[in-house]
Amino acid sequence: MKKGIFISIEGPEGAGKTTVLNRIVQELKNRGKDVVQTREPGGIAIAEQIRSVILNKENTAMDARTEALLYAAARRQHLVEKVIPAIERGAIVLCDRFIDSSLAYQGHARGLGMNEVASINAFATDGMMPKLTLLFDVSPEVGLARIHQHDGREVNRLDLEGLSFHKKVREGYLMLAERDAGRIVVIDAEKEEEFVFQAALAKIKKVLL
Ligand SMILES: Nc1ncnc2c1ncn2[C@@H]1O[C@H](COP(=O)(O)OP(=O)(O)OP(=O)(O)O)[C@@H](O)[C@H]1O
Numbered sequence: 479m480k481k482g483i484f485i486s487i488e489g490p491e492g493a494g495k496t497t498v499l500n501r502i503v504q505e506l507k508n509r510g511k512d513v514v515q516t517r518e519p520g521g522i523a524i525a526e527q528i529r530s531v532i533l534n535k536e537n538t539a540m541d542a543r544t545e546a547l548l549y550a551a552a553r554r555q556h557l558v559e560k561v562i563p564a565i566e567r568g569a570i571v572l573c574d575r576f577i578d579s580s581l582a583y584q585g586h587a588r589g590l591g592m593n594e595v596a597s598i599n600a601f602a603t604d605g606m607m608p609k610l611t612l613l614f615d616v617s618p619e620v621g622l623a624r625i626h627q628h629d630g631r632e633v634n635r636l637d638l639e640g641l642s643f644h645k646k647v648r649e650g651y652l653m654l655a656e657r658d659a660g661r662i663v664v665i666d667a668e669k670e671e672e673f674v675f676q677a678a679l680a681k682i683k684k685v686l687l
Pocket residue numbers: 489490491492493494495496497498624625627628667668669670671672674
């Protein structure tokens with residue numbers, strides 16, 4: 479059976495994921511590849527609706543476990559409706575955030591525990607993991623400054639967390655990269671955009687060979 483490939487792009491706020499992902503998708507499409515660009519939470523109608531509940535700045539009363547479960551629910555629907563069918567037909571799926579976001583944000587930064595968050599996600603994903611994950615590493619000071627300078631980028635409920643939360647997000651990601659070095663590749667996303675783009679493209683080309 480024809481099988482595609484699943485790649486995720488991760489990183490703290492303002493790491494430059496969307497900017498570089500757009501360029502990679504264009505590059506691969508120019509080479510005639512079947513590419514699906516998507517994001518979490520979101521990517522399909524039901525998951526976009528869940529996204530607007532999670533990220534709504536007015537939902538300040540949201541419990542941390544509720545938040546984790548909503549991300550997992552959006553993930554499940556997105557996988558079955560969009561990601562799995564695309565992989566089955568042989569496409570390259572490039573997803574802006576996946577399970578590592580839940581482990582870093584809800585597991586580590588919110589303090590729910592990475593193992594606990596991994597277990598609710600195991601139910602949601604049925605064990606499905608990306609073949610490659612690019613972790614765009616950036617300090618919260620640099621990332622948050624970028625998003626506040628970026629006109630038109632709405633500031634959401636998670637962005638409004640304090641600096642210590644965002645430092646823990648980065649710390650969580652780096653712990654994950656150390657634990658799963660075979661899948662997660664760290665890219666210095668404080669470097670200029672062209673460097674980050676070329677580094678990311680090179681890693682993706684390697685797994686496509
Ligand atoms: N390497 C870079 N150096 C400087 N600025 C950058 C770089 N990459 C992206 N930017 C700028 O930083 C801002 C945030 O980038 P982008 O939206 O791509 O980040 P993101 O990782 O998708 O953010 P988030 O997940 O928080 O929405 C944009 O204004 C973008 O132009």
